[in-house]
Amino acid sequence: MTTKESTKEALVYEYKQDIAVVYEEITSEEYIVDRAAWNIADEVTAEIHSTASGGINMTLDRYVTRDYPKAFKHLLPAKAHMIHIEEWEPDGDGYKGTYNVDVKGAPVVVFSEFTLKRKSTGCELRIIHGVTCKIPLVGKKIEQYILKQTRDQFSDQLRFLDLRLSGVADLIPRDISKYPLPKR
Secondary structure (H helix, E strand, O other): OOEEOOHHHOEEEEEOOOHHHHHHHHOOHHHHHHHHHHOOOEEEEEEEEEOOOOOEEEEEEEEEEOOOOHHHHOOOOOEEEEEEEEEEEEEOOEEEEEEEEEEEOOOEEEEEEEEEEEOOOOEEEEEEEEEEEOOOOOHHHHHHHHHHHHHHHHHHHHHHHHHHHOOOOOOOOOOOOOOOOOOO
16 A cells, blocks of 8 residues: 655645755754654664765664644554655756655655755755555555655745744744644
8 A cells, every 4th residue: 555645736835045054954953853852752862974976875873752633543653663764866956855754663654756946946855755654454544644644744844944944943842832843
């Protein structure tokens, strides 16, 4: 089973900053760790390596606690160990990439394709998500649920990036009264 968004459903976010500024931020170890903390992850570590082609390979290791619907609680761990592998490569005057998130102890993989393109004023980040779940009978429902959760989480992360690029200080630890978690 595989549930993947169509191009029409891609998350699209525009930034007023130049593409070089946005790319440098989203591929920095500090940002990757803070992005996970923004989403209330625990035990976060990150490794970033440059590639020979001028790209970046990142590995983010974290634990995330989720409150799943009752029907999924016995199938998915409440506290999940997630290994997130993200790759960025130059693409013309922009960048493209992929990521895969392996949810340890669950037959679920979350994946994405994304582009960062120059615009006349600033740049645009476009993300298309997908999910696979290898559980018979309910796998498709779990995929749809996790896809929605992933979209909500990434929308929130894109908001975090916008706040950070706009110079808002003291975002981590997250002040829930100022920046509430998205409704899930």
